[in-house]
Amino acid sequence: MNSLAQETPLQPSYPVDEETVEAAFLASKALLGVVARSIAPTLDNITLPQFRVLVVLRSTGPMKMSALAEWIAVQPSTFSRTVDRLVTKGWVTRQPNKDSRREILVTATPHGAELVDAVAERRRKELRHILATLTPADQAQVTLILSRFADAAGEPRADTLLTLGI
Amino acid sequence: MNSLAQETPLQPSYPVDEETVEAAFLASKALLGVVARSIAPTLDNITLPQFRVLVVLRSTGPMKMSALAEWIAVQPSTFSRTVDRLVTKGWVTRQPNKDSRREILVTATPHGAELVDAVAERRRKELRHILATLTPADQAQVTLILSRFADAAGEPRADTLLTLGI
DNA sequence: CCTGATACTTGTACTCTAGCAAGTGTTGCT
DNA sequence: AGCAACACTTGCTAGAGTACAAGTATCAGG
Secondary structure, eight states, X not given: OOOOOOOXXXXXXXXXXXXXXXXXXXXXXXXXXXXXXXXXXXXXXXXXXXXXXXXXXXXXXXXXXXXXXXXXXXXXXXXXXXXXXXXXXTSEEEXXXXXXXXXXXXXXXXXXXXXXHHHHHHHHHHHXXXXXXXXXXXXXXXXXXXXXXXXXXXXXXXXXXXXXXX | OOOOXXXXXXXXXXXXXXXXXXXXXXXXXXXXXXXXXXXXGGGGTSOHHHHHHXXXXXXXXXXXXXXXXXXXXXXXXXXXXXXXXXXXXXXXXXEEOTTOTTOEEEEXXXXXXXXXXXXXXXXXXXXXXHHTXXXXXXXXXXXXXXXXXXXXXXXXXXXXXXXXXX
């Protein structure tokens, strides 16, 4: 499938307590629950492979078919039919590219963009709920530590996220 | 699909800074990257719906068909065929239930259990890598805060996690 | 202007998921 | 013993994803 080789960057490395790993592991489960709930209602309307397309479009803007297909890592023929379905359902449109008449631009409709935004919004909302149960002091710590953690993890590569659909 | 209603428990609620929400949001993205990478290699060998079965079995032990099907939230007929495929690939076995000859117990094979464990292990390994870039002081904070966060989020319901496959 | 490469679609084939309906065997209850 | 409920499988149908191969239109370079 995707090439997901994960090499350690040249960075200082400190010993890690297994207790810390376990805490992060459990937190990852909890966050995964949040993510799953945020996307579950949407999956009634769209399949995960289709949703991936919208996610990419939402972050990159209109793209031509071949580039999108490569991004999603499927054959052009497969992708063409996926776009067929997305068009039918009104989530994207095919548009001619003035500069090159053999290329076709895929654009998310407002409807399609909303779908992606709604998922993100549900996620934020639930996070807000969870965080509200923490004291302000703890919240401040969360901000600091989670930011540091996110930095350490690095921005996940787009194709990686696509594995799970967001 | 699943009933994922998310009600706020009776708990103290503090105001939440949007900055904190955003930090958690970004961290959730980062963690999602970790999760996706941990499962990606496995998806070459098994489909997500099939993997879900193994995940459930891994945490509950052998279950009878009907209970498993209900857990996964699919029709018994659909599930029967999924088990067919899992059996063919050697990840689970069907076993008669001595106490009730009309029930059939589905059991993960060692091979199947390994598959699930490997994903969890990859996840821990990558988390360890990330945490190693944090200073010991930060790590201590991570343990504390992430634990608190996980507690606040609550153990995600099994059916919720199944949406994404783990 | 021709030719080969590029971009996309269509034809064909296969697998997986999924559900409804019907069938077989088993159990529990009267 | 008989019958209804339960547990599972099988037949059938349908949609979605996926890939390979072939086809059409377009572009770029000689």
